Amino acid sequence: MNDEQVTAWNGPSGHAWVESQPLLDRILEPMAELLLRAVPEGSARRILDVGCGAGATTLAFARRVGAEGSCLGIDISQPMIDAARARAEREGVPARFVIADAQTHAFEPASFDLIVSRFGVMFFDDPVSAFTNLRRAAKNDAELRFVAWRSPADNPFMTTAERAAAPLLPNLPARRPDGPGQFAFGDAARVRNILEQAGWAAIDIQPVDLVCSFPEKDLVRYLTRMGPLGRVLDDADDATRTRIISSIRAAFDPFVHGDEVRFTSASWQVVAHAPR
Template sequence: MSDVANTEQARAWNGPEGAHWARHQDRWNAVNGGFDAPLLDAAAITATHRILDIGCGSGRTTRLAALRAPRGHALGLDLSAPMLDEARARAEREGIANVSFTQGDAQVHPFEAGGFDAAISRFGVMFFADPVAAFANVGRALTPGGRLAFVLPAAPELNGWVVAVNALRGILPVGDLGRPGVPGMFSLADPDRIRDVLTISGYTAVAVEQAHADGEWGQGAEDAAEFLLGTGPGRHLMDQADSTAQDRARHTLTDHLRAHETADGTVLLRSTAWLVTADRPATPSDRS
């Protein structure tokens, strides 16, 4: 892997968190997959595009981008070796040849200048140690006039999984699940901060609009509760509780999630995100 600026996130995503996401990639894609089509549509990918997928994880969006650019290429970049191993294996099994994956930190990775026509990210840009430096580095990797498109979470209270976890207050030590401006899930939840960061980073035509999707968290409330408590935030909370509190948390969360079961038992939770697009400025020759 090239140099890493975001060492704390690198440790996390190459440890238990990365292993969990790699092991459960299909479940996480069921949670977040409702944003795939809007994201790729916003990126305006053509058949010959070269696409960079930032924080690609196990590579679902990278592979989908590659399929939209059959005469182009998609590169997925992520800090997590476990997830990249899954991404490569899945691409090989699916027979997608115009895709590759690299381990690296988008903030400092030595991209080829102007090497990509579009950059995308599905929930992969919230963890930058220095968002301005990271987005500026990605911007240099875009060809003049290239498009940046990403989705990231809106305010915590607009996301069903956060509401579900907050139902455990008084049982588990649920605190602040994230604050704007601090690297983490909700670091860019303020749309004004998104616009400021991208403008300072050198982008133009910044657009921020709200998007919604119902994610599938499990088959039955018990299954969904077990999965949610097995995520990074869930494990962190459960590890701080005794067995009695853990049992109460499971029962309480299961009861909360029953209200979100569909007729076939699928547990759906609404996610609210910001769908963001921005452009690298075109040179005068590109505009002429």
């Protein structure tokens, strides 16, 4: 298990995600819809949602398959799974959740018809082992379907805050190109190689560009809570936070259109199959 990721997602990153869940669900809704379209209403499928976070996509899939199917969400984050379970109970959706690392968790062999993920598979410290484990959990002919961010260069909105803050925060942690993290799957050739080594077949990787939006009034909250900058600002004094936030907010002006923030997300839509 990747101790660094466990610490982050059970600490500041996990709590920040839970606190911002309604906003993040709105931002990422186009990607969730992209995944959902592959599943017919009422289909009798057993679905695994990898890196399910606070459960938005798991619940959406559970509603879609209804009583004929089942849906299990897995994540390493206790606060996010707690939020997912509470939401499932509150909304009366029969989805199940487990706190575990999908890279090593002992799934029932050949038990899922479909394995999905909305930006949840880029954080494994050994992605080949992780997708091999998922392959064992998949039935023969099962489908793997996920979306993952392309490169930072393809997603300027996602790196605007840290680029704008860099002159003010020289110790801001640098992203590791191929390490676990948001852009770990930016290279399609690497993704294909990982899946091939893990035993997946009929791999199809397509670029997907989707327009995302959210209210401008939520922009400061977003940029100060999420990503590397959010973690650094948690430890900054009030004067430093105010100066940095003012500088960063101006850098987002190109994405602000009246009372709405809009940007194009650049992702890979990846589909693969478990061979017979």
